[in-house]
């Protein structure tokens with residue numbers, strides 16, 4: 001359930017008419033519902049009945065500072081994958097001590113900054129990374145907390161591009177190599193093993209994938225027990241799928257139940273790293289129909305604003321923000337970008353005329369964060385609705401913003 005609903009003939013976000021926002025801030029624009037975010041936050045807060053847990057919001061899915069601040073105020077930690085995301089967490093008032101750093105290409109600068117900021121853990125993804133963290137820690141004369149991100153070789157998730165836990169994927173450390181890492185870390189003066197982590201993919205709708213992963217994590221934790229190491233957490237990553245149309249998807253509570261069942265005998269804290277299942281249905285992208293040509297609804301937002309349809313052939317539900325008496329027909333909804341892949345929806349049945357505003361739904365996750373300036377387009381603003389109020393939380397870029405880092409050729 002989200003809070004984008006029709007009241008009479010107009011689409012509202014909570015108690016705000018979407019048309020009012022479009023008139024004030026123009027299109028395209030991202031609009032988020034605070035109530036939906038809070039409902040999703042609460043469903044994670046109430047998911048676990050027994051186990052101590054920490055929910056680390058995956059910053060990459062929606063990284064606006066105001067949204068991160070909301071999550072922090074609700075006690076959430078953060079899953080980050082870059083130095084930039086760490087800066088965002090800190091700027092939003094988030095707690096580095098509740099922040100885990102994943103990612104296969106952590107630079108020296110990023111590691112040093114993470115160490116200085118005292119993050120909860122680096123999730124190690126390769127042998128070379130382990131030695132790099134150890135060497136930087138020794139120069140800083142600090143013992144650094146780390147976890148091993150393992151690759152459970154589970155084939156899960158939606159599109160090919162968002163699967164991460166298979167043997168052919170670049171992420172994590174394979175099961176048969178983990179013990180080598182444990183042996184090294186257990187003798188290191190500068191590394192302290194505090195957890196095991198994994199993330200098997202995104203848009204996962206079959207909880208059995210998590211069950212299998214939980215079994216692996218349990219088995220590995222038992223192996224690590226033999227070293228006399230007491231782990232602090234077991235991190236099962238993010239990935240819980242959401243409905244983009246009428247898909248029946250598991251809830252955070254159902255996910256937590258499975259994990260609690262499988263890890264009943266373990267005493268470690270459970271960490272989850274949800275992104276999409278918190279931010280996805282909390283956002284829409286509004287766009288105006290500029291022209292109609294044959295079967296094309298040509299709108300003012302494109303793949304530079306919302307990349308998912310072009311990159312993953314993702315299907316987002318779309319509606320006209322005003323109920324419309326125009327005859328409905330099947331449209332190809334396309335954007336202004338000079339690429340034939342700039343299609344937001346194919347053969348989509350709706351009624352629309354030039355000048356109408358459309359809402360592309362479930363665009364809160366991997367929407368604005370994946371936008372770009374391609375075709376020298378300004379990235380859209382972000383607006384947060386709270387009951388009958390709304391506030392701009394990121395301005396539309398200006399052309400000056402786009403050009404400010406570019407230099408003139410010197411004579």
Ligand code: LLP
Pocket residue numbers: 058060061079102162199201202203237238239240273274275276277308312365366
């Ligand atoms: N943790 C790690 C280590 C991740 O790599 C990700 C997402 C998450 C957590 C959060 O996953 P979520 O709960 O949001 O599924 N751009 C793609 C999704 C890429 C996901 C990348 N990793 C899309 O638009 O579908």
